[in-house]
Structures are given as structure tokens and as C-alpha cells.
Amino acid sequence: MRDLLHYYPRRYEDRRTLQGVREVEDGTKATLVGRVLSRELVKTPRKGLQLVQVRFMDGWGWKFTGIWFNQPWVLKQMPEGASMVLSGRVQKRGGQVSMMVEYFEDEGGESLSTGRIVPVYPAKEGIGQAFLRRAVWRALEAFQEIPDPLEPYLKGQGAANRAPEPGALALDEALRQAHFPDSEARLEQALYRLKFDEFLLLELKVMIQSGGSALLGRMFRVTPGMIERFRSTLPFTLTGAQERVLNEILEDMQSERQMARLVQGDVGSGKTAVAAAALYVAAQNGAQGALMAPTEILAKQHFENLTRYLYPLGVSVDLLVGSMSASEKRAVQERLRNGQTQVVVGTHALIQDGVEFHDLGLAVIDEEHRFGVLQRRRLLGQRPDVLVMSATPIPRSLALTLYGDLEVSQIDELPPGRTPIKTKILTQKTRTQAYAFARQEIQKGHQVFVVTPMIEEGESEATAELAAATRLRAELETLLPDVRIDLLHGKMKPDEKDAVMERFKLGAFDLLVSTTVIEVGVDIPQATLMIIENAERFGLAQLHQLRGRVGRGGLESYCILIAGETSKRTLERLRVIETSTDGFYIAEQDLKLRGPGELRGVRQSGMPDLRLGDLASDQEIIEQSRALAKAILEADPYLDNPEHALLKRELQARAEAIGFREVI
Structure with a gap:
């Protein structure tokens, strides 16, 4: 029953006022209802072409002919006197009206196919629309009321009163209107509610999965003087976007919750400078920072940049990569253990045995999708604040669903002087x-x-x-x-x-x-x-x-x-x-043209199969559902409260259908 109710129509046909044959214009597509008067199979002179011709009369007494090519089986489905709903392109020649029929069904006893906005379902061969409509209608009749997992939030109680939206439909009403809408407006409300649920369950899934929904992290002290000092040694001025993102990071660092933030921006937009500022703040608070890069050559590049930014401020920076000699590695590990090294840059050598931090407060991970989850977990054992940097701009809507547990910041302007390619x-x-x-x-x-x-x-x-x-x-x-x-x-x-x-x-x-x-x-x-x-x-x-x-x-x-x-x-x-040359615009276009699957170059494993939601156009719904998911989990991290029992069951029911991605 549940599967049937969530088997949504793929489109709708407005058949509230069915036309008579007379009103239909030549060459247009129409839906007509007609009673079968006679039928015949005509063999044409052209070899092997069979024509089914059925004469119909509409409710006003006007006659027209339905035509099918090479489908002799249609004859059996057209008993004389039966009332049929037919859709197709109409031709008018003199007083004769004919229709090339693309789709037809028996009007049957119930008028589920006429006189209303009619659902058209994705159908496999051999299963007719009339059968699907009747099945869904019966399923809806079987319930007096479909229970709603978001009931506490619709009535304005619950977590921070974040309902899907004032006046949002209850699930019962949304499902009934999604299948058999009373009007376009009701249909729009119904689809809004069902999309909201899809994204909410996806966000909950990702957040619970990561276990990071309400973890306590470090509280760092940040003073204006600290940031001023950092700015004063930079050989350039931060752009407006860098300043905005830096403020978002510093707010996270000052709160007691563990920071989990994704900073994305084009190559050359200055992510490293922003990360350097955060590492400087951690060092000023007596904590250590680590920056982990996917390859040695990148690690060395980051090491050079961070040394340039942080060395003048008296912060000690070390490098730890696989190609160093055993004695060099041992020396770095010793300095990490006793806290002499304030910032270390490395590859996954940072998470191998023998590496112990004196007090790791901030982990910066570059290009996170190149690291295995378990590798990252080892670095994060001490619950440091986490900053993930990615040079692959992905649309905000996709970032919020792929990285449900990460806040997303975008550096969306390039520093002056970068000439476009x-x-x-x-x-x-x-x-x-x-x-x-x-x-x-x-x-x-x-x-x-x-x-x-x-x-x-x-x-x-x-x-x-x-x-x-x-x-x-x-x-x-x-x-x-x-x-x-x-x-x-x-x-x-x-x-x-x-x-x-x-x-x-x-x-x-x-x-x-x-x-x-x-x-x-x-x-x-x-x-x-x-x-x-x-x-x-x-x-x-x-x-x-x-x-x-x-x-x-x-x-x-x-x-x-x-x-x-x-x-x-x-x-x-x-x-x-x-x-x-705007990476975010390009990513948005990519999403529209190709869908989410291929966006990251790597085929995304476990991108949910959203049935109604559309990542390219539903960003507002994603933001709202994500806010509610966070509020729910802050109040009840594992959905153990009785008011969330239905929500938990719904999550389990959808778990089989949705693949998901393990994040930090």
C-alpha cells in the first residue's frame, strides 16, 4: 500500500471540461469521450499495413473516427456500446473528423479518467492507466487518515516551530491531492509537501549517519586583534567573499558545537589563506592544527603557502609526508607529541600509527572526496573542529544534500589581478x-x-x-x-x-x-x-x-x-x-543539463533517487527541510522520543530505497 501511495504520477491531464468533437481545432491534440458505434480492420494496398478504424459518437451526438496503425488487438478492446476516453491528434477534412489515437482507455464505472485533473503514471507494458488509477483510488479509500510523521511540526509545536511552511498540507491531504488533485493550486501544495518530506528524510539520514549532528567540539577565543595581526602580514587584501567565509568559520570556532564546514571555491579563489587564518586562531588558543592533502606534491605546496602566511606570526609549521626518511618522520612525530609543532601539513602519513597529537584542535582537509572515511575518522578521534576545502564548486543544493552534516560556505569571487582564461x-x-x-x-x-x-x-x-x-x-x-x-x-x-x-x-x-x-x-x-x-x-x-x-x-x-x-x-x-568562468554558474548548468549523477566526475555513489525533488530548482525547499532536520536532531539525536516514532519508521522504510554517503 505504501509503495502504491508513493508511486507518484509523472504528469497530469486536465480533463475537467472535455470538449465535444465540434470544438476541437484541426491538427491539435485533444482528449475526447466517445461511445463505440462500429469497428473494422482495413488492409491497405501497401504491403502488410493494417488499419483499425472505430466509429465513435460524443456526448453531443457528433461522430468521429479513431485510427490505429498495425494494432489489430485494439478491436477486441472496443465492444460496441462501450464508452472510451481517447487522446491523440485530430484531423478535420471537410465534414469528416478523425483522430490518430495515441492513448485510450475504457471509461469504466468510476469516472477517474474524465471530468477531473487526471494523473498519468509511469507504466510498464501490460499495465493500463485505468488499472493504476483504480488501484491508487482503492488504496486511498482504505485509509481513513494516513498518519503524518510531521504532525507535531505542522501544528506549530516541536523543534523551533519550523514547520514545512505555514499552511503546508498534512501528509494525508498531500497524498490524496498528488494523485487526484482538486485544482492546480492544491496540486502545487501537495507536491511541495511531498518534496519537503523527501529532502527532510535525506538530510536526517545523512546527519544521523555522520553522528555529527550535535557533537560538542572546541570553543576557541577569537579577538579582533588576532585577526588584525593575521591580516597585517598578508601580502594582499582578502576579498569580500574571503572575509564573509572567514567570519562564518570564526563563528563556528567560537561556538561549543564541533565545527563541520565545507568551504568551496574555484581554484585560485584563496581558500588556503582563509584556512591559514583559522589555523592561526587555533594556535593562538594553544591548540594544534593539521592540514591533510591528498598527494605529497599538494602537501608541499600547502606547506610552502602556510609557512609564508604563519611563520612571520611566530607559528611553527611542520611537514609530514611518506617520502621523508624514518629519522625525519620520528623528529616531526616527537615535536607533534610534545606540542612544539603548532601546525602540521601532510598526506595520509598524518593518520598512520605513531602519529600522536599533543592537542589537535582544528583539522583542515583538502579535497575531501579523495580520502576514505575511515582514514579521516582516525584524524578526528580527538573531536577537533573540521574544515573541508574543495576546489570543485558544486551547486549549493547538491552540496547540502551530499554533505548534509556540513555547513556550506562559498568563496565566489576571484582575487583582483587574476586574468580570466x-x-x-x-x-x-x-x-x-x-x-x-x-x-x-x-x-x-x-x-x-x-x-x-x-x-x-x-x-x-x-x-x-x-x-x-x-x-x-x-x-x-x-x-x-x-x-x-x-x-x-x-x-x-x-x-x-x-x-x-x-x-x-x-x-x-x-x-x-x-x-x-x-x-x-x-x-x-x-x-x-x-x-x-x-x-x-x-x-x-x-x-x-x-x-x-x-x-x-x-x-x-x-x-x-x-x-x-x-x-x-x-x-x-x-x-x-x-x-x-564562474565555477558555481557552470556547476548549476551542469546539474540542469546532466542531472546530479555525474557532477563530481566520479559517479556519485548513493545519490538518492529523488522521485519528486529536483536539485536544480528546489534549493529553497532543501534549505527549509535541512533547518528542520537539524532542529529535530538537536532536540532528539537518535529520534528516540515518542513523537518521532513515526518519523523513525519512515526513515527505516525509505532506507532500502535511498543510498547514502558516509561523511565525516
Whole structure:
């Protein structure tokens, strides 16, 4: 019964005032009711084509003919005298009216198919709409009232009185109106309520899952003087967006709840400077800070930046990575244990045995989706405040559902002086222009990235990917004989990848052919051109991410997208990248064009199958349902109170249907 009630219509047809045959205009689609007068099967001269023709009379006595091609079985379903509802395109020739019937059903005893706004369900073959409508109607009749898990909140009691919205429908009414609406307005209210429930259950799931809904964390003391001192040593001024996000972080650090905040912003928007300010505050409070990065080369880059920001302020910064010698590691571990080191930067070497903190107060995690959950948990054993940084802008609505337990901050402006990267789309025909341009850039002493997509057929992804990259490298060596070329691909071990990037950074070669392993963060100041082959195979967010790899050294930079196929839809998608450099706008467009599944380049495991909710357009409902979920869990972290019994049961019932993601 429950499954049936939540089997929502996919669209609705307004059949409140069914037209007579006379009012229908030629060439338009219509729904008519007619009584069967006669029927016949006509074989046409064209070989094998059979025509079913049925004569009908409408309620005003006007006649018309229903036509079906090659569907002789329709005859059996048209007993003379039966009343049928028919939908299709109408043709008027002289006084004759005919309809190419796309859909029909027996009006039956109940008028569930006429005289109302009629639900049209997603149906498998062999199951008719009339049957589904009757089944849902019976299920709704079986309940006097469907119990509502949000009842306490609708009546304005409960957690902070955050009801779905003043005047929101009760669940009973919402389900009845979603299937058999009285009016468009009631239908809209019903769908609002059902979407609200979907998002609320999803947010509760993620928050309970993470166990982080109401954990006590550290309370840090923050003074204006502290922040002033930090600002005074920066070689630049923070942007408005950086200031806003820094204030959000400092508020979290001062509250007694454990901070769990995601800071997302484009490459180069200045996330590290904001993280440095938070680490400085932790150090001023006598606590230690850790910044964990996914690769050694990134860890070293963060180490250099943090040393530049924090060393002048008297904060000791250390580095801990796998390639250090055993004695170097031991020395760092000793300094961490006795509290000499105030900030440590490292890879997952930070969570291996033997690493003990004197007092870890703040953990900053860069590009969190590259770490396993259990790895992170080990770093978080001491309940430090947690700041997650991501350079993959994802739309706020998606961030709130994927990271239900993390507050989301966005740094949505670039520092002054960053010149936007000029982007151009080329096709296979004009592809050689891209490499002619690459040669010019290299002659100026600049460097070039060429990225080729993962190929997903053949033996195994990694092998096929390697073959594609190797082929491209060979082709470019013939095309650009005087250029030094190297290769980076997914089959390499992490330290091999790091070594290649290190050599590229030092200028040991001019052009790097790579599969997408270069997405994350390494600065190559001399790189001014990014060429992306078969660009249509990447998500927009991913293309934007790749483009951000050039232009890091203040030189004018370019990105060329080579489209392997040039359908209108493909070019329309790629134009978003050509015309915009705003990562958040691009991510929103990606969400609209491709749906949530592919957004993060990695296919998102366990993105809930939302039946009604739409991440691209329901941000307001998501924000409201999330506020209620937080309020409910603050009052009752495990939904043990009797008033939440129904809600808990609903969560369990949906748990099978919803995949979910383990977060911090």
C-alpha cells in the first residue's frame, strides 16, 4: 500500500471540461469521450499495413473516427456500446473528423479518467492507466487518515516551530491531492509537501549517519586583534567573499558545537589563506592544527603557502609526508607529541600509527572526496573542529544534500589581478590549429597541458586510457618534433605522478600529455595553455576544473576544447564553458543539463533517487527541510522520543530505497 501511495504520477491531464468533437481545432491534440458505434480492420494496398478504424459518437451526438496503425488487438478492446476516453491528434477534412489515437482507455464505472485533473503514471507494458488509477483510488479509500510523521511540526509545536511552511498540507491531504488533485493550486501544495518530506528524510539520514549532528567540539577565543595581526602580514587584501567565509568559520570556532564546514571555491579563489587564518586562531588558543592533502606534491605546496602566511606570526609549521626518511618522520612525530609543532601539513602519513597529537584542535582537509572515511575518522578521534576545502564548486543544493552534516560556505569571487582564461571550442577539422598555437606558446618559453579523456571500453579502463594517452603522445611527437613531451596517466604510482609533476614544474619538459589525474591543485606557473581532446566526454564542472590548471603564474592563458562530436546539444553544453568562468554558474548548468549523477566526475555513489525533488530548482525547499532536520536532531539525536516514532519508521522504510554517503 505504501509503495502504491508513493508511486507518484509523472504528469497530469486536465480533463475537467472535455470538449465535444465540434470544438476541437484541426491538427491539435485533444482528449475526447466517445461511445463505440462500429469497428473494422482495413488492409491497405501497401504491403502488410493494417488499419483499425472505430466509429465513435460524443456526448453531443457528433461522430468521429479513431485510427490505429498495425494494432489489430485494439478491436477486441472496443465492444460496441462501450464508452472510451481517447487522446491523440485530430484531423478535420471537410465534414469528416478523425483522430490518430495515441492513448485510450475504457471509461469504466468510476469516472477517474474524465471530468477531473487526471494523473498519468509511469507504466510498464501490460499495465493500463485505468488499472493504476483504480488501484491508487482503492488504496486511498482504505485509509481513513494516513498518519503524518510531521504532525507535531505542522501544528506549530516541536523543534523551533519550523514547520514545512505555514499552511503546508498534512501528509494525508498531500497524498490524496498528488494523485487526484482538486485544482492546480492544491496540486502545487501537495507536491511541495511531498518534496519537503523527501529532502527532510535525506538530510536526517545523512546527519544521523555522520553522528555529527550535535557533537560538542572546541570553543576557541577569537579577538579582533588576532585577526588584525593575521591580516597585517598578508601580502594582499582578502576579498569580500574571503572575509564573509572567514567570519562564518570564526563563528563556528567560537561556538561549543564541533565545527563541520565545507568551504568551496574555484581554484585560485584563496581558500588556503582563509584556512591559514583559522589555523592561526587555533594556535593562538594553544591548540594544534593539521592540514591533510591528498598527494605529497599538494602537501608541499600547502606547506610552502602556510609557512609564508604563519611563520612571520611566530607559528611553527611542520611537514609530514611518506617520502621523508624514518629519522625525519620520528623528529616531526616527537615535536607533534610534545606540542612544539603548532601546525602540521601532510598526506595520509598524518593518520598512520605513531602519529600522536599533543592537542589537535582544528583539522583542515583538502579535497575531501579523495580520502576514505575511515582514514579521516582516525584524524578526528580527538573531536577537533573540521574544515573541508574543495576546489570543485558544486551547486549549493547538491552540496547540502551530499554533505548534509556540513555547513556550506562559498568563496565566489576571484582575487583582483587574476586574468580570466580565454576559452575556445574547435572541432576535429580545425584541431591542428590548436597544436600550431601550442608551438607558439612553447617558443615563448611557456608550457602546455594536453588532456585526453578516459576511454571506457575495451579490456580495462586503465589499459585503454594508457593506450589512448600513449597514442596521442606518439602523434604529437611527429607533429611537434622539436618539443619535449612527457606523459602522465592513471596506471602510475602516486610517487611517479608526483615526480613527473615536479619535473614539469621545474621546466624539464614543455608539454605534458595527461589523462585527468592532473585535476587537483598543483601550480605550474609557466603553464599558459590547456588543450582538452574530446571535450564532450567530460562534465562541465570537470572541464572548468581542468582549465583552472593554467594561468596560475599571472601570464595570459588559454584553454582550447576540441569537440570530437559536434551535435547541437554538445556544442550548446561546451558553450557554457566558453562563455563563463564562474565555477558555481557552470556547476548549476551542469546539474540542469546532466542531472546530479555525474557532477563530481566520479559517479556519485548513493545519490538518492529523488522521485519528486529536483536539485536544480528546489534549493529553497532543501534549505527549509535541512533547518528542520537539524532542529529535530538537536532536540532528539537518535529520534528516540515518542513523537518521532513515526518519523523513525519512515526513515527505516525509505532506507532500502535511498543510498547514502558516509561523511565525516
